[in-house]
Amino acid sequence: MGEAPIIIDDFESKSGTLETVTIIGDKKYVIGETAAESFYVKVQILDNNCPGEWVNVVELGTKPISCNGHSAVVLKDRILIFRKDSNPDDCIWFLEVDTTFVREQQKKNLGTEVVAWSKGVIGNAEKPVVISGPSGVGKGTLISMLMKEFPSMFGFSVSHTTRAPRGMEKDGVHYHFTEKNVMEKEIKDGKFLEFASVHENLYGTSVEGVELVSDAGKRCILDIDVQGARSVRASALEAMFIFICPPSMDELEKRLRDRGTETEEQVLKRLRNAQAEIEQGTSSGIFDHILYNDNLKECYENLKKLLGLDGYVTPPKSAPKEIDLPRDHSVSKIDDKIIINSTSSILEKESKNLIMLDVSSLKGGAPGRTRGLNFEAIDSFSEGFNGSGNEPN
Ligand SMILES: Nc1nc2c(ncn2[C@@H]2O[C@H](COP(=O)(O)OP(=O)(O)O)[C@@H](O)[C@H]2O)c(=O)[nH]1
Numbered sequence: 030m031g032e033a034p035i036i037i038d039d040f041e042s043k044s045g046t047l048e049t050v051t052i053i054g055d056k057k058y059v060i061g062e063t064a065a066e067s068f069y070v071k072v073q074i075l076d077n078n079c080p081g082e083w084v085n086v087v088e089l090g091t092k093p094i095s096c097n098g099h100s101a102v103v104l105k106d107r108i109l110i111f112r113k114d115s116n117p118d119d120c121i122w123f124l125e126v127d128t129t130f131v132r133e134q135q136k137k138n139l140g141t142e143v144v145a146w147s148k149g150v151i152g153n154a155e156k157p158v159v160i161s162g163p164s165g166v167g168k169g170t171l172i173s174m175l176m177k178e179f180p181s182m183f184g185f186s187v188s189h190t191t192r193a194p195r196g197m198e199k200d201g202v203h204y205h206f207t208e209k210n211v212m213e214k215e216i217k218d219g220k221f222l223e224f225a226s227v228h229e230n231l232y233g234t235s236v237e238g239v240e241l242v243s244d245a246g247k248r249c250i251l252d253i254d255v256q257g258a259r260s261v262r263a264s265a266l267e268a269m270f271i272f273i274c275p276p277s278m279d280e281l282e283k284r285l286r287d288r289g290t291e292t293e294e295q296v297l298k299r300l301r302n303a304q305a306e307i308e309q310g311t312s313s314g315i316f317d318h319i320l321y322n323d324n325l326k327e328c329y330e331n332l333k334k335l336l337g338l339d340g341y342v343t344p345p346k347s348a349p350k351e352i353d354l355p356r357d358h359s360v361s362k363i364d365d366k367i368i369i370n371s372t373s374s375i376l377e378k379e380s381k382n383l384i385m386l387d388v389s390s391l392k393g394g395a396p397g398r399t400r401g402l403n404f405e406a407i408d409s410f411s412e413g414f415n416g417s418g419n420e421p422n
Pocket residue numbers: 160161162163164165169188189192223224225227228232233234252253254255256257258
């Protein structure tokens with residue numbers, strides 16, 4: 030990645046689109062908002078080695094909806110975007126250009142430039158919880174208990190699957206029941222955080238499924254198999270990994286049969302797979318914790334302990350800290366601090382007119398949210414800042 034990127038902050042091009050141009054190494058990233066058909070944010074790349082030719086680019090992830098312009102600042106491997114005139118919880122975005130995730134996707138899309146969008150989240154949300162274990166061990170039961178006792182704290186990541194729904198299962202609640210060819214296309218389009226073939230059906234966690242839960246301010250729970258857990262471990266999504274083990278194979282078989290949701294053939298298939306899953310789950314090093322589900326009540330109490338919920342007292346609700354980005358601003362960067370300086374009306378200048386954003390502890394990222402952003406609003410005059418509109422560098 031080249032040194033000293035040059036940034037042209039928020040200029041209005043002749044075609045009437047609002048664009049920023051960010052130069053990183055040999056590449057020029059034009060991030061624009063266009064009204065050609067409908068308003069949308071678009072990334073175009075020019076390679077200095079091939080003057081005048083636009084590079085083929087694949088944009089992964091959910092991108093920001095269009096707004097009234099934006100500013101851009103280069104961080105090490107991504108471009109930080111501030112959307113103007115946007116809600117406080119939707120003004121910070123990242124366009125990843127050289128992160129591990131992007132490099133991995135680059136390998137899969139040979140010959141095509143890949144960039145990935147990720148929304149920025151102020152503060153550190155609680156890590157998602159991955160729960161794995163063989164079919165019939167009690168994962169669903171434990172998760173239901175947790176969601177029932179703490180409805181505002183946890184949200185379930187609704188997976189996609191190609192298996193048929195069981196009697197009581199609802200589409201969009203228990204699973205998104207999907208056709209195989211549709212799911213395969215969506216996997217190709219980068220919409221999944223992970224996917225795996227389990228008991229001869231395809232299962233997968235969509236990026237959107239996880240984001241919906243974190244956007245609702247809840248801690249995400251994923252019920253996925255060991256292969257899926259391994260993929261999540263390798264992804265940017267930091268999570269807590271818990272494996273649920275049965276007390277014995279006989280008891281597992283009894284639970285599966287008593288549940289009465291599978292045909293004899295499916296029960297046998299699940300039991301055959303269970304042995305390998307238990308071996309991998311207890312020995313692979315993927316999981317942070319192993320819980321034995323012998324007595325359900327005890328196992329649930331142990332799960333709550335792991336999640337720091339034993340003796341839990343409901344905390345008073347405090348409003349989330351949100352960034353109030355000035356409509357007109359300049360952006361500058363000093364090490365890991367981004368300084369956003371209001372350049373607008375006297376009214377705004379009377380109040381705190383500098384925002385200092387700390388990007389030293391970024392976590393997560395595409396596919397999914399970028400967490401760990403911290404900020405402080407400062408009155409530039411009382412704090413001795415001169416507030417001069419530095420151009421970012
Ligand atoms: N990798 C992956 N596994 C999943 C996902 N959703 C469910 N699974 C796993 O698929 C397996 C079968 O799930 P299901 O058909 O609901 O049967 P059950 O385990 O008997 O309740 C279980 O091990 C689930 O944890 C997913 O999105 N990704």
